[in-house]
Amino acid sequence: MTEDWRGPYMVRGKFMKVLVLTGAGISAESGIPTFRGSDGLWEGFRPEDVATPEAFQRDPALVHRFYNERRRRLLSPDIEPNAAHRALAAFESQHQDDFLLVTQNIDDLHQRSGSQKILCMHGELLKARCMDSGECFPWKEDLGLDTPHPRYPNRLGRLRPHVVWFGEMPFGLPTIEQAAAQADLFLAIGTSAVVYPAAAIVQWTGPHCHRVEINVDATPASQAFQQVIRGKASSEVPKFLQEILNAAQ
Numbered sequence: 100m101t102e103d104w105r106g107p108y109m110v111r112g113k114f115m116k117v118l119v120l121t122g123a124g125i126s127a128e129s130g131i132p133t134f135r136g137s138d139g140l141w142e143g144f145r146p147e148d149v150a151t152p153e154a155f156q157r158d159p160a161l162v163h164r165f166y167n168e169r170r171r172r173l174l175s176p177d178i179e180p181n182a183a184h185r186a187l188a189a190f191e192s193q194h195q196d197d198f199l200l201v202t203q204n205i206d207d208l209h210q211r212s213g214s215q216k217i218l219c220m221h222g223e224l225l226k227a228r229c230m231d232s233g234e235c236f237p238w239k240e241d242l243g244l245d246t247p248h249p250r251y252p253n254r255l256g257r258l259r260p261h262v263v264w265f266g267e268m269p270f271g272l273p274t275i276e277q278a279a280a281q282a283d284l285f286l287a288i289g290t291s292a293v294v295y296p297a298a299a300i301v302q303w304t305g306p307h308c309h310r311v312e313i314n315v316d317a318t319p320a321s322q323a324f325q326q327v328i329r330g331k332a333s334s335e336v337p338k339f340l341q342e343i344l345n346a347a348q
């Protein structure tokens with residue numbers, strides 16, 4: 100720990116309202132590459148070729164292929180939650196007051212660990228969305244131009260990955276804004292803080308909020324945090340959350 104975090108933002112040694120934001124760094128040790136690392140998830144693709152509405156209009160097969168590969172990889176048996184995902188779920192089950200986990204990740208590793216109050220602001224890879232009605236369906240198969248609609252089997256190719264592309268509005272922004280304004284503790288884990296509006300959440304927290312960043316590297320947002328923990332999520336997140344729980348005893 101770089102700084103003593105016991106301060107006026109705690110009530111009897113306890114943070115009441117806790118908001119957590121996670122990014123690709125928390126899943127890196129589970130075998131899912133980050134976006135901007137050297138072996139980045141964009142894997143030689145330019146985001147604008149595979150992660151925009153325009154790309155999907157231009158070449159839906161390419162976009163489907165990109166997400167199909169990621170979905171298959173996510174479902175492979177060697178991908179599983181790590182100690183950081185598990186620690187967040189355990190913390191949530193022990194924390195008696197408000198808790199919200201906002202993730203930018205489209206993997207399901209938080210859900211697999213048992214996290215309950217989770218808002219997937221960039222969508223979920225294991226869901227498909229009807230482009231006509233907006234209805235979402237749990238989805239583990241490949242998607243393609245000939246995929247039948249689950250309700251109307253004659254309608255082909257009307258499903259898209261339930262993910263937020265560049266230029267689209269992330270999910271749940273009003274909820275996130277409200278949770279940020281009320282948070283006593285804001286914890287940002289494994290995010291590079293370059294993609295907005297997620298990168299702005301730290302700015303939405305109030306003056307009473309204790310802001311903590313856990314990341315292996317510095318980010319453009321590091322200065323907005325009172326406490327910066329440099330290290331891997333799998334070791335630092337369980338340690339930090341345990342200290343918080345101990346202090347609340």
Ligand code: OAD
Binds near residue numbers: 127128294
């Ligand atoms: P990035 O790939 O931009 O950043 C990952 C961050 O995790 C970096 O700051 C790394 O230093 C850090 N990191 C890597 N390994 C770590 C570890 N073991 N422990 C802790 N930190 C680690 O991923 P995001 O910030 O999640 O959006 O990217 C944000 C958004 O950009 C994504 O949700 C995605 C992408 O474009 C959309 O697709 C809409």
